[in-house]
Amino acid sequence: MFLGAFTWTEFAQQLAAGIREGAIYAGLALAIVIIYRSTRVINFAQGEMATFTTFIAWSLMNHGLSFWTAFPIVLAIAFAGGVAIERVVIRPVENAPVLTIVIITLGLALLLNGLMSVIWGGANRQFNGPFSTRTIDVGSVPISVQDIGIVAVSVGLVVLLGLFFRFTKLGLALRAAAVNPESSRLVGIRVGWMLALGWGIAAVLGAVAGMMIAPVVFLDPNMMQTILLYAFAAAVLGGLDSPIGAVVGGILLGVTITLLGRYVGFIGSTLKLPAALLLILVLLLVRPGGLFGRVAVRRV
Amino acid sequence: MSLLELHNVEARYGPVKALHGVSLEVGDGELVAVLGANGAGKTTTLRAISGTVRSSGDVVFAGKKLSRRPETTARGGIAHVPEGRGTFSELSVWENLRLGAYARRANVKEEARRVYKFFPRLEGRHDQQAGTLSGGEQQMLALGRAMMARPKLLLLDEPSLGLAPIVVIQIFEALARMKRDDGMSVLVVEQNANLALEYAARAYLLEVGNVVVEGTSDELRANESVRKSYLGY
Numbered sequence: 001m002f003l004g005a006f007t008w009t010e011f012a013q014q015l016a017a018g019i020r021e022g023a024i025y026a027g028l029a030l031a032i033v034i035i036y037r038s039t040r041v042i043n044f045a046q047g048e049m050a051t052f053t054t055f056i057a058w059s060l061m062n063h064g065l066s067f068w069t070a071f072p073i074v075l076a077i078a079f080a081g082g083v084a085i086e087r088v089v090i091r092p093v094e095n096a097p098v099l100t101i102v103i104i105t106l107g108l109a110l111l112l113n114g115l116m117s118v119i120w121g122g123a124n125r126q127f128n129g130p131f132s133t134r135t136i137d138v139g140s141v142p143i144s145v146q147d148i149g150i151v152a153v154s155v156g157l158v159v160l161l162g163l164f165f166r167f168t169k170l171g172l173a174l175r176a177a178a179v180n181p182e183s184s185r186l187v188g189i190r191v192g193w194m195l196a197l198g199w200g201i202a203a204v205l206g207a208v209a210g211m212m213i214a215p216v217v218f219l220d221p222n223m224m225q226t227i228l229l230y231a232f233a234a235a236v237l238g239g240l241d242s243p244i245g246a247v248v249g250g251i252l253l254g255v256t257i258t259l260l261g262r263y264v265g266f267i268g269s270t271l272k273l274p275a276a277l278l279l280i281l282v283l284l285l286v287r288p289g290g291l292f293g294r295v296a297v298r299r300v
Numbered sequence: 301m302s303l304l305e306l307h308n309v310e311a312r313y314g315p316v317k318a319l320h321g322v323s324l325e326v327g328d329g330e331l332v333a334v335l336g337a338n339g340a341g342k343t344t345t346l347r348a349i350s351g352t353v354r355s356s357g358d359v360v361f362a363g364k365k366l367s368r369r370p371e372t373t374a375r376g377g378i379a380h381v382p383e384g385r386g387t388f389s390e391l392s393v394w395e396n397l398r399l400g401a402y403a404r405r406a407n408v409k410e411e412a413r414r415v416y417k418f419f420p421r422l423e424g425r426h427d428q429q430a431g432t433l434s435g436g437e438q439q440m441l442a443l444g445r446a447m448m449a450r451p452k453l454l455l456l457d458e459p460s461l462g463l464a465p466i467v468v469i470q471i472f473e474a475l476a477r478m479k480r481d482d483g484m485s486v487l488v489v490e491q492n493a494n495l496a497l498e499y500a501a502r503a504y505l506l507e508v509g510n511v512v513v514e515g516t517s518d519e520l521r522a523n524e525s526v527r528k529s530y531l532g533y
Contacts, residue, residue, distance in 0.1 A: 169402070176388055176399050183386040186350065187449065188374035188403030 022254020082203025129215025239293020
């Protein structure tokens, strides 16, 4: 059952909107995967960290900075903040059971959420993004400049990170520390610092996602909560172990739920999340490790 | 003065004491073997040196007390090829070699060429995931990775484990050449006592966490109890 008449132009626009949603999920999902790979911990504070840094951007812009001046400053603050959180909050419980650390990240989320309310208040705020919302014609399909900009920045960051991990010595050390900390120490890698660096990178990814999505929604302390759920779903879909999976999973999820919400009548906008989760449940029954993940086989 | 000296080193895993005061030394450019049965503390001795197990007593390397944190010992010129070889199975052969030189400034490509000269079989596997290599190739990769660090001292844990006899010979021949070319010292743990004594200048025999016999390889071969229990003739 279609709502209204089907046109290819509208389909293309929905697709573009889906990719834009997906690009945000992809960034956040990648942040989750980077931390998960190195510590086996799901960081529930990822959303709040992102919103917090977006508020910092908002404050800077309120003091007269342009978006693109504030952008690198916020990324630097996010990176330092991520590293600091790992050193101060996570490091002392490094050897605790995973569940303990997960609960700590939950507590961190609550703490950051409360802090944001105290500093910036709980009201919705308008966040002026760098891209205009007018449309330009791509082929013969009008697509908003904002959507294109969001996708370009998010995907650009992911590609840059990919190159960094693949081709630099530090990137290699980060990967090595994630897959085999014991051997990494034996070649002289300071594994503890690599974990902190991972948190810093994850925080930067979150900050970019936050600053990109804030102009589309409104900025408030809970801005990222639903988005984070989708990002978790995207990460699981792609395979929690796989950075590429996170990105593919994010885009796939964004497109799927946008199209489902538009074209499958009874789903609409209210049932998008359950529909997405149901899809993932089905996929995981077939491929327990996600699209790109590997299933750890344990011999008993 | 010796390159490496252990004085009365003790180590434990939880309540179980694995080393009861081990003392040994390795001279400059010397290949020394540590022999013993399963559970005698051979592996733990190496781990105490590199700092992958906590221990007490003094470990002196090049005249300085070691801090005994693995990343610091690695940076100080000690390469440890641990039990199970410690290669990064998810990464490629080339990435493994690059990581070997992580702690120093080096022309990585140049150094890798040197490794490939020692182990030509690795060169054809440049981009292959380390986990997909055969056991012998993985041991070669582990040695190659250690070579990349140009260590002053190589700690080598059971290089012959699980390998075909002919591959074992290749590994030990390469080891002897590496030692000669680089002038590095080697402390090798080995269950195959015959083999180890053939290549080592001196050896220590461990039993339940104590050094029970020490001496040159010839002295150990001549020792009645060593012969009966470990050499099998």
